[in-house]
Amino acid sequence: MTEEFRIERIDDSEKPEKPMFSVSHMDQSVNPFENFYLYSNGNWLKSHPVPKDKPAWGTFMELLEYNIYILGKILEECVATGDDPLKKKLGDFYISSMNLDLIEKLKFDPIEPIIGEIDRIERKDEIVNVTSHLHSIGIFPFFSYYSTNDEKDSSIYALHLYQPDLSLPNRDYYFLDAFDTVREEFRKHTERLFAMYGLDDASHFSDTVFNVETMMAASSRRPEELRDPEKNYKKVAVESLSNFCSGLDISSYLSLINVPKSVNYVILGQPEYFIALGSMLRQISLDDWKVYLKWNVLRFSSQYLHREAYEEYFDFYERKLTGRQEPEKRWKIAVRLADQQLGEALGKVYVDREFGEESRRKMAELVDDLKEAFAERLRKIDWMTEETKRKALEKFSKFRAKIGYPSKFIDYSSVEIRRDDFFGNILRTNEFKFRREIDRIGGPIDKELWLMTPPTVNAYFHPSDNEIVFPAGILQPPFFDQRVDVAVNYGAIGSVIAHEITHGFDDQGRKFDADGNLRDWWSPEDEKMFNQKAKEISALYSSIEVLPGFKVNGELTMGENIADIGGVSIAYDALQRRLSKNPEMRKNVDGFTPEQRFFIAYSQIWKQNEKEELLKLRLTGDPHSPSSVRGTVPARVHEAFDNAFQKYFRPDLPRFPKIRIW
Numbered sequence: 299m300t301e302e303f304r305i306e307r308i309d310d311s312e313k314p315e316k317p318m319f320s321v322s323h324m325d326q327s328v329n330p331f332e333n334f335y336l337y338s339n340g341n342w343l344k345s346h347p348v349p350k351d352k353p354a355w356g357t358f359m360e361l362l363e364y365n366i367y368i369l370g371k372i373l374e375e376c377v378a379t380g381d382d383p384l385k386k387k388l389g390d391f392y393i394s395s396m397n398l399d400l401i402e403k404l405k406f407d408p409i410e411p412i413i414g415e416i417d418r419i420e421r422k423d424e425i426v427n428v429t430s431h432l433h434s435i436g437i438f439p440f441f442s443y444y445s446t447n448d449e450k451d452s453s454i455y456a457l458h459l460y461q462p463d464l465s466l467p468n469r470d471y472y473f474l475d476a477f478d479t480v481r482e483e484f485r486k487h488t489e490r491l492f493a494m495y496g497l498d499d500a501s502h503f504s505d506t507v508f509n510v511e512t513m514m515a516a517s518s519r520r521p522e523e524l525r526d527p528e529k530n531y532k533k534v535a536v537e538s539l540s541n542f543c544s545g546l547d548i549s550s551y552l553s554l555i556n557v558p559k560s561v562n563y564v565i566l567g568q569p570e571y572f573i574a575l576g577s578m579l580r581q582i583s584l585d586d587w588k589v590y591l592k593w594n595v596l597r598f599s600s601q602y603l604h605r606e607a608y609e610e611y612f613d614f615y616e617r618k619l620t621g622r623q624e625p626e627k628r629w630k631i632a633v634r635l636a637d638q639q640l641g642e643a644l645g646k647v648y649v650d651r652e653f654g655e656e657s658r659r660k661m662a663e664l665v666d667d668l669k670e671a672f673a674e675r676l677r678k679i680d681w682m683t684e685e686t687k688r689k690a691l692e693k694f695s696k697f698r699a700k701i702g703y704p705s706k707f708i709d710y711s712s713v714e715i716r717r718d719d720f721f722g723n724i725l726r727t728n729e730f731k732f733r734r735e736i737d738r739i740g741g742p743i744d745k746e747l748w749l750m751t752p753p754t755v756n757a758y759f760h761p762s763d764n765e766i767v768f769p770a771g772i773l774q775p776p777f778f779d780q781r782v783d784v785a786v787n788y789g790a791i792g793s794v795i796a797h798e799i800t801h802g803f804d805d806q807g808r809k810f811d812a813d814g815n816l817r818d819w820w821s822p823e824d825e826k827m828f829n830q831k832a833k834e835i836s837a838l839y840s841s842i843e844v845l846p847g848f849k850v851n852g853e854l855t856m857g858e859n860i861a862d863i864g865g866v867s868i869a870y871d872a873l874q875r876r877l878s879k880n881p882e883m884r885k886n887v888d889g890f891t892p893e894q895r896f897f898i899a900y901s902q903i904w905k906q907n908e909k910e911e912l913l914k915l916r917l918t919g920d921p922h923s924p925s926s927v928r929g930t931v932p933a934r935v936h937e938a939f940d941n942a943f944q945k946y947f948r949p950d951l952p953r954f955p956k957i958r959i960w
Contacts, residue, residue, distance in 0.1 A: 305377075305396045306629050307594050308370045317360035319776045319786050319899050321888045330943045331951035332503055335930045338901035346920055351627075353620035356906025356925060357776060362755045364770050365648075370633045372647050381515065383721070384643055389639055391640060391727075395632040396722040401720055403605045406495055408721035412437075416591045422584050426547050428591060430554035434730030438462060439594040440546065440575060445562070445735040447743055447762035448565065449531055452814035454840050455738045457557060459548070460530075460567040461518045464511050465597055467619065472515040476914075478614045480618065484508070494606060506586050507593045510578075511616040514740045517574035521919045522854040524567075527761075527816050532566040533939040539564065543572040545579025555732075561740040621909025639727040640715075641751030642708040645770075648753045649703045653770035658702045660780060661773055664787065664872075665699045667794050671872040675960055681831075686824040692814040692820075693764065697802060699795075700767045703752040708734075744847050757794060759801035760816040766798040777903060785892035786885050788873040789899030793932075796872070799863030803960055804857040804864075805832050831959045835859050838957060844924050845910065848917045858922045861929070864960040865934040893942040897933045904929030 325340025336343070347827050348355045350367055376389035412435075415428050448456035464472075466484060471477045485504050492500035524530060534541075539548040552564070566572055579587070600611035608625075616622040625631070636644050676690050713730045715723050738744070745763065750756060753771040760767065772778075778791040801807045808828065811817045820828070839859050840852030852859070873896055877884045884892055906925035913924060922928070933939055934954035940947065 302683055305393065306376060306627070308367070308629050312913075313367050314363050316364050316774070317776045319779065319782060319790065319902055321898075323902055323905065324898065328819040329742070329946050329948070329951060331947055331953070333930075334934055335901060335904075335926050338898045338929065339905035342902075342905050344710070345905055346907060348621075348909060350623040351618070351625060353622040353912040354906055354908030356908070357903050359906075361774065361777070365753050365755060366630055366633050368652060369637060369644060369648060370629055372644065372651070372691065373633060373636055376647070383711065387710060387713070388636060388640060388643055388647070390715045390717045391636055391723055392632055393717045394496070394715070395635055396628060397718070397720065398605075398628065400718060404721075405604050406607070408603065409595055412595050413592060416588050416595070419584070419588060419591075422545070422579065422587070423547065423601050425579070425584075425587060425591075426550050427554060429546070430551050432594065434555060434729050434732045435725040436732070437594050437598045439591055441572070445739050447814065449527055449762055449810075449816040450533070452762040452810075453743055454740055455743060456565050457552075457736075457739045458565045458567060459572070461571040462514060464515055464518070465507070465593075466511070466515075467915055468521050469515040469518045470520070470918050472512050474738070474918075481508075483614060483618050486619075487610065488593060491600060491607070491610055492593075494610065495596060497592075503589045503593070505811075506589045509584065510586065510590045513578055514571075514575070517571045519568050519571070521921070522851060525767070525854070525857060525921060527806055527809060530567040531816065532569045533563055534566050534569075535563050536561070539950065542566060542569055542577075545576040548572075550807050555736055557736060558740050596797070599721065602724055619911060619915055621911035635724075635752060637751055639724065640710055640713075641753075642704065642748075643710050645703060645752030646707045648816065649770050651843055653702055653752070653773070655780070657770075657773055657780075661701045661768065661778065662699075664778075664792060665701070665795055667872040667876055668792060668799060669694075669697070671875060672796065672868045672960070675868065675871065679960070681827045682824050682864070683821050686819070686821050689819050693802065693810075696764055696812045697799070698765045700765060701750065702770045702773065704748045705746045749764060759771055759796050759798040759807065760814075761807050762800065762808040764802060764810070764812070764814045765883070766795065766801075768795065768798075776899075783871060783885075783887050783895065784876055784880075785895040786899040787886075788869050788876070789896035790903050792869035792872060793865045793900045794903070795865075796868035797861045799868065800861040800864030800960055801857065801901040804860040805829075806857050828959065831957070832856060834955075834957050835959070838935075838955065839923060839927065842923075842927055842931075844917060844927070845913060848914060850923050850927060851917065854919075854921055854960065855923045860959055861957050862923070862928055862932040863935060866897075867958050867960065869900075870896060870936060870938060891942065893938060897936075897939060897942060900933055 309340050323339055325336055325343035328337040328340055330337040346355055352359060373388060373392040376385040377393055379385040379389060412432070415431065418424060419428060432439060433443060439462070442460045444458050444460070445455050446458065448454055466472060466480065471480055485508055488507050489500045489504035492503045497503060536549055536552065600607040612625050673691065673694060676687060676694060678688065682690070710730070714726055745765070748767055749760065749766060750758060750769050752770040755771045756770045757766065757772055761763070772794070773791070776790060777794060778787055808820070809816055809818070811819045836852035836856050839850045839855060842850045844850060873892065877892060887895060890898065904925040908925070916922070916924060931954070935957045937956045940953065
């Protein structure tokens with residue numbers, strides 16, 4: 299490491315142990331029919347409180363923490379490597395984010411040019427100029443954007459304009475009585491940040507921001523409404539955009555961000571929001587809009603600036619909203635930022651070191667097992683007519699899986715990274731991502747593009763591409779472990795893979811056809827049957843109270859719940875097929891049958907303690923059910939669960955209804 303920068307070294311003693319499946323995590327004094335989650339995870343839950351620098355602690359976080367350490371060591375090596383251009387770029391970014399002395403010295407200087415742009419606005423019609431620039435560097439006032447498949451022509455990229463990501467997590471935080479305290483804390487937070495920046499009328503500015511955002515929230519859709527792809531798709535010709543947002547010239551916005559001139563339409567996600575925004579732009583004064591724009595700059599930048607600004611950001615967005623008590627060590631923050639801003643560059647070095655081809659081969663084998671099991675389910679399903687079943691099988695025949703890492707990595711050679719310009723590095727990498735997204739609009743879909751970086755501990759299904767994607771980061775213990783018995787791997791990573799497969803046929807994914815187009819391919823009677831079954835699932839989850847006065851939102855979480863239940867069902871079938879083909883694998887381990895270990899392994903991937911603040915946030919806006927629910931319901935509703943744990947059954951203990959769609 300160079301002496302000119304006082305960089306905190308990563309201590310080898312900080313290397314965490316890799317998380318593992320273990321029967322020692324269980325509390326076998328609990329009856330699995332009474333509380334399967336505690337039975338599977340009780341000892342771990344008692345012995346693993348949430349660390350002060352985390353809002354939650356569980357399986358995903360344990361593995362992520364392990365990956366963060368590995369990535370941190372990679373970045374330290376990159377700092378010392380001057381020959382490889384890719385590694386030098388990563389090393390320079392890491393140095394810039396660790397150079398706290400320089401960041402502290404600069405205070406708010408890095409944002410002065412942006413604030414100056416806002417101060418120079420003299421007329422409302424100039425707002426669009428500043429908005430286009432802010433969007434290009436990752437700051438999103440007024441509305442948000444993304445470029446992805448046109449849902450009704452999945453072969454090309456389209457520009458989607460959406461309601462904004464507001465300062466509070468979702469619209470409910472602006473109106474529900476349960477969040478009165480959060481709203482008051484938010485007003486104090488904005489006032490403190492305005493005052494810290496040096497603006498005299500900070501209290502008035504805080505009121506202005508809150509009033510503007512409350513008006514925006516009133517015209518925004520609720521999280522459950524944002525799940526429906528049909529309702530959030532409005533194709534609008536460029537020449538007709540003035541009908542939806544007369545106060546902001548979106549046609550000029552498209553020109554300013556250099557959308558290709560051949561593009562003749564955009565997709566508005568929530569047309570009523572843009573109509574309301576046009577009205578707001580006419581009603582609200584220019585001075586108040588300038589306050590709102592400055593707030594967006596301060597809100598975005600405070601997490602990247604000097605200690606006082608960062609602590610103010612952390613106090614509200616982490617401590618008050620999620621319950622996190624103290625910041626992570628700076629090197630961990632720097633690693634996360636490197637993955638966020640230069641993810642495939644860092645990911646390339648990561649997979650070269652950490653992910654072998656044998657793991658990729660074993661995963662492909664497991665995926666094939668799951669695909670066979672699901673195809674068999676589709677063929678035998680008894681509630682679907684033959685014509686719709688034929689189309690479902692056609693869709694599934696075109697499904698594909700990406701495993702480990704992309705076939706080609708993003709080229710970051712054009713991005714300027716400077717050791718002495720941390721905030722500038724954030725803006726330039728944001729602008730690089732922005733340009734890539736804008737330049738591709740109207741062009742053909744890149745089938746090899748990934749939406750997660752290789753070290754990510756997660757996975758996803760993309761409905762328009764009809765594919766699941768599993769980064770290398772999640773393909774290790776406790777999700778996937780070549781050393782354990784097959785039942786554990788099928789219960790853990792098998793259920794996760796099958797979960798993502800099922801997303802293609804959940805309440806929203808089912809609306810996309812074999813080519814990934816949003817099109818109704820269901821018969822009316824099949825759609826009616828599906829919806830009846832989905833309502834049963836929604837009702838079951840909606841009956842679960844997680845905190846006093848806070849129940850699971852069965853409508854918001856429906857897609858994930860269907861995928862959880864389907865994932866367990868498909869993975870269980872795949873396990874039985876594997877055991878039938880390889881009877882020598884059917885053996886008890888640690889005193890448990892393969893079926894028992896399958897369900898226990900599934901529940902253990904969801905073991906988690908979390909702060910009440912974070913749990914409330916998730917219950918109002920997260921489409922996933924809480925971990926305790928995910929680790930219980932899909933196992934308990936499976937038809938094989940009761941038999942697997944029959945020796946524990948007593949008539950006074952609750953039985954779950956046996957529900958599944960797929």
